[in-house]
Amino acid sequence: MKSIHNIAVLGSGQVGEVLANGFLKHGHPVMRGSRETSKLAEWQNKAGASAKVGSFAEAAAFGDVVVLCVKGTAAEEVVKSLGSLLDGKTVLDATNPIADAPPENGVIKFFTGPNESLMERLQAAAPNAHFVKAFSCVGNPFMVNPEFAGGKPSMFICGNNAEAKEQATKILHHFGWEVEDMGSATSARAIEPLCQLWCIPGFVRGSWAHAFKLLHK
Numbered sequence: 001m002k003s004i005h006n007i008a009v010l011g012s013g014q015v016g017e018v019l020a021n022g023f024l025k026h027g028h029p030v031m032r033g034s035r036e037t038s039k040l041a042e043w044q045n046k047a048g049a050s051a052k053v054g055s056f057a058e059a060a061a062f063g064d065v066v067v068l069c070v071k072g073t074a075a076e077e078v079v080k081s082l083g084s085l086l087d088g089k090t091v092l093d094a095t096n097p098i099a100d101a102p103p104e105n106g107v108i109k110f111f112t113g114p115n116e117s118l119m120e121r122l123q124a125a126a127p128n129a130h131f132v133k134a135f136s137c138v139g140n141p142f143m144v145n146p147e148f149a150g151g152k153p154s155m156f157i158c159g160n161n162a163e164a165k166e167q168a169t170k171i172l173h174h175f176g177w178e179v180e181d182m183g184s185a186t187s188a189r190a191i192e193p194l195c196q197l198w199c200i201p202g203f204v205r206g207s208w209a210h211a212f213k214l215l216h217k
Contacts, residue, residue: 003170004028008063010056010078012039015069015094015140022144023067024050026174033059060085065167069094069135072118073111079125086129090164092171093119093188094135096195106203108196117188123160130164131185133157134172137194138211139202145176146211152178153211156194158187180214 005028009020012034020030024047031052032040040053052062060066060082066089070078075095079086097118099109112118123131134157135143146153155177159165169179182191194212202208 005064006031006062008033008059008066009069010034010059010066011069011071012036013069013071015135015143016067017043018140018143019067019069019094019135020051021047022175024048025144031059031062033057057082057085060089063089065090065092065171066129067092067094067135068122071095072097073100075118076121076125079122079129082126084128086126089129090161090167091122091126091129091131092134092168093122093131095119095122096136096192098195103199103203106200108199108203110192110196112192115189117185117192119158119188119192120185123185130159130161132159132161132164132168133185133188133191134168136192137198139198139208141208142211143175147176148211150213152176152213154178154180154214156180156182156191156212156214158182158185158191160185178213 007023007028007030009016010033020032023030029050033056037053044051044053072095097110097112099111101109119133155172172179
């Protein structure tokens with residue numbers, strides 16, 4: 001039987017909307033957090049009685065599970081601003097360290113180096129939160145119950161807390177994904193660049209309808 005959680009979705013963009021609607025679809029009450037809650041009024045009116053809006057802090061306090069999908073360049077500031085509100089909670093980290101610069105030959109630019117990741121920075125900023133990388137290696141149209149001819153695609157996750165990863169895995173299974181646990185938070189250094197790889201066919205050929213799958217022998 002599926003466990004129902006209060007879900008905080010931090011971010012007023014398209015990723016936040018898709019994921020918030022996905023959690024509502026699967027029966028979870030959702031509060032979306034934003035610096036400007038007026039941006040979410042239209043969404044709240046359409047989303048129904050289980051949908052709420054509030055500040056980042058109000059949403060983080062509401063959520064049993066927190067989904068972080070703010071712009072990558074703002075993520076550390078948002079996490080630091082929440083202080084102890086994230087302590088002990090599973091934080092699904094959908095962010096990527098995308099720089100404020102145009103792609104080069106279809107490759108988006110990151111503000112992190114090859115031997116670090118944004119999620120590691122976020123974990124350091126909130127050491128008592130349980131970050132799990134998720135939803136970062138696919139475009140938002142396919143984050144919830146994607147359908148591909150080759151079957152269920154793979155969602156790559158990582159994090160330092162086994163219970164949080166187990167909770168994330170259950171959620172991702174309900175969202176129609178096969179889950180590949182890549183280990184500790186250090187593995188975010190390899191998972192986050194999958195965003196760059198995923199975007200290349202889109203920028204180069206206008207092809208955005210794809211996802212990754214790890215094949216096992």
